[in-house]
Amino acid sequence: MQPNKLKTAIVDDHPIVIEGLKNLLKNESNIELIGGFQDGETIMKYLESEKVDLILLDITLPDVNGMDLCLKIKKKYRSVIVLILSNRTERSIVVQTIQNGASGYLLKNSSLDELRLCIAEAVKGSICYSKEVTEILSRPSRNELLAAPRLTKREKQILELIAQGKTSQAIGEELFLSPLTIDTHRKNLLQKFQVKNVAELIMSANQQHLF
Amino acid sequence: MQPNKLKTAIVDDHPIVIEGLKNLLKNESNIELIGGFQDGETIMKYLESEKVDLILLDITLPDVNGMDLCLKIKKKYRSVIVLILSNRTERSIVVQTIQNGASGYLLKNSSLDELRLCIAEAVKGSICYSKEVTEILSRPSRNELLAAPRLTKREKQILELIAQGKTSQAIGEELFLSPLTIDTHRKNLLQKFQVKNVAELIMSANQQHLF
DNA sequence: CGAAAAATACCTAAAAACCAGTAGAAAAAA
DNA sequence: TTTTTTCTACTGGTTTTTAGGTATTTTTCG
Incomplete structure (x- = not known):
């Protein structure tokens, strides 16, 4: 149906997975495999010069986290279809990637049929999940009922330092800011996470996989 | 060299990984792939009736944990060689699996060469790690430098409640104890974890997988 | 049983965090 | 260029935690 095959890239830090996927997809009539990439940097570099239609993206990567990479790709290359293929089953991760522009989320243990279906759906512009992911989405766990609050850059930075056990005083010194300012950020973090x-805060941030 | 090829089973819950491994190993002269298994139960059942020489085993499985499965297999079928092929990088996991009788530990991102080498070593009876695993074993990462402190029952309980954001006051009321007692436990927890x-504390406990 | 470990509880005092606001400047988005 | 968001900083007061102890009572285990 398509005039051209989908130029497809696989981004996964496990050569074995890349091998397996290549093998599974090599007989697909509408897919042209253009390569496997083991980290975020190499795929970003590749995208600068080459056209890619579809990216199968893992969440766990050596350099960046797949959620962020997805956002980065979609921001720069709007038309690229990103399908997440990961074994992370946390609801927050699924939700986050979709918010970041992914066209679907499959677990690595999904069948080739599911993968085929999701690719087809993604091409049509809709969002598609593998069966298990749909389940994950439908029954949110207690901890993850609250959506992950979106933090500003500063807030992320300060959250990190708080997690390191630093006091507002120390953080202020480190960032050349008044400790009172840090206190304000602290307050805002507590509010955003809806915690006391x-x-x-640290528990919640951990459950939301912010570290 | 061997009269017979090594009857090799792959145990991994991801069909894609199984596919990839099959592909990588199908041209090995000394290996006869007898199949992929997606969980602990199916491989155990298979072992009851069929002879297997080598098992490539993942740690993360749907039904049992690979460390335990390894022990179970080695207890029942002494001669089977078990090689762990996982992406879990925690020192404690590596050590545990070896103690449970595994003949080696490779990360899923290791090369085919490493896999080949490890299989050869394992057949010879020695234990073999992929390069990265050797590193993990030799210089334990920051988080794992401190052995997870062994906590008393009370301490675990109170840690849990602290993680829920409760104050010493509240915890005291909940457990019918003086808040001063909770403070003491608090102090001891900080000391045991060597944090300020x-x-x-919560970060450390999370990293030590205590929640 | 006796010793060690765990759990209990207290004191004093300082440090840090938390609460409830306000508000101007800078940066980003509409 | 407005408008909105983010970042900055403050006041003033309260609560909680942390740091340095000590000390008695239970449990647990050799």
């Missing part, structure tokens, strides 16, 4: 203190 | 405050 750092203990809960 | 709850933020670090």
Whole structure:
């Protein structure tokens, strides 16, 4: 149906997975495999010069996290279709990647049929999940009921330092800011996460995979 | 060299990985692939009736954990060689699997050469790690430098409640204890984890997989 | 049983975090 | 270029945690 085959890239840090996927997809009539990439940097570099239609993207990568990479790709190359192929089953991760522009989310244990279907759906512009992912989405776990709050750059930075056990005083010195400012950010973080203190904050951030 | 090829089974919950491995190994002269298994139960069942020489085993499986499965296999079928092929990089996991009788540990991102080498070593009876695993074993990462402190029952309980954002006051009421007692436990927890405050405490506990 | 470990509870005092606001400047988005 | 968001900083007061102890009572285990 398509005039050209889908130029497809696989981004996964495991050569074995790349091998397996290549093998599974090599007989697909509408797919042209253009290569496997083991980290975020190499695929970004490749995208600068070459056209890609479809990216099968893992979440766990050595350099960047797949969620962020997805956003970065979609921001720069709007038309590229990104399908997440990961074994992370956390609801927050699924939701986040879709918000970041992914066209679907499959677990690595999904069948070739599911993969085929999702690619077809993605090309048509809709979003597609593998069966298990649909389940994950439908029954949110207690901890993840609250959507991950979107943090500003500063907030992320300060959250990180708080997690390192630093006091507002110390953070202020490190960032050349008043400790009072840090306190404000602290307050805002607590509010955004809807928690009462750092203990809960760090727990929540961990459950939301922010570290 | 061998009169017979090594009857090799792959145990991994990801069909894609199984595919990839099959592909990578199908041209090996000394290996006869007898199949892929997606969980612990199916391989155990298979072992009851069929002879297997080598098992490539993942740690993360749907039904049992690969470390335990390894022990179970080695207990029942002494002669089977088990090679772990996983992407879990925690030192404790590597050590545990070896103690459970595995003949080696490779990360999924290791090369075919490494895999080949490890299989050869394992057949000879020695234990073999992929390069990265050797590194993990030799210089334990920051998080794991401190052995997970062994906590008492009370401490675990209180840690849990602290993680829920409860104050010493609240915890005291909940457990019918003086808040001062909770403070003491708090202090002891900080000391055991060698941290300065709850933020670090919760981070550390998370990294040590205590939640 | 006796010793060690765990759990309990207290004191004092300082440090840090938390609460409830306000508000101007800078940066980003509409 | 407005408008909105983010970042900055403050006031003033309260609560909680942390740091340095000590000390008695239970449990647990050799």
